[in-house]
Amino acid sequence: MTAPQVRVRSPKDLKRQRRRRSHSCWDHLLIAPLWPKHNANLGTLLRTCDAVGACLAVPKLPWVPEALARGNTLKRRTCVHWTGHDPVQWLADQKRGETTVVGVELADEAVRLADLPAARNRTIAVLGHERTGIPAEALDQLDVVVEIPMIGTGASLNVAVAGSLVLYRLAGSL
Secondary structure (H helix, E strand, O other): OOOOOOOOOOHHHHHHHOOOOOOOOOOOEEEEEOOOOOHHHHHHHHHHHHHHOOEEEEOOOOOHHHHHHHHOOOOOOOOEEEOOOOHHHHHHHHOOOOEEEEEEOOOOOOEEHHHOOOOOOEEEEEEOEOOOEOOHHHHOOOOEEEEOOOOOOOOOOOHHHHHHHHHHHHOOOO
């Protein structure tokens, strides 16, 4: 039996296949960790946004700009939308257009991640606080809730991991 022939792509090959510059704001797919807890997660989500052509929407808390600057390992500028200090009002404002708001949360009526269709219109994926989730006052702004099935003993995934999985699914890449 012969070993499979695996050809690892070189950095030169990868560079040829990818965009030469950062995408501009397409305003189609946004990930919104509106109640961030850990600054390292924001940089991870920023890199995922670049990978799938999405934008990051974050509140302008005093520590967030520095967290984004420190966590952004990309060589080029990325798309960040600032929500202001009232995330619930920002979500309400976003729903005035044809925007679907997807909450990543454990709920009885949640759709399994595998059953979530790719975004066909402007979509915002909302992430809650790592410990307390999406606040009750924001739940009315959600059009659909998605959960990531888990068989282990943990209650949830880290916000950056959960957000990345949902972004890839909404982008049609999973």
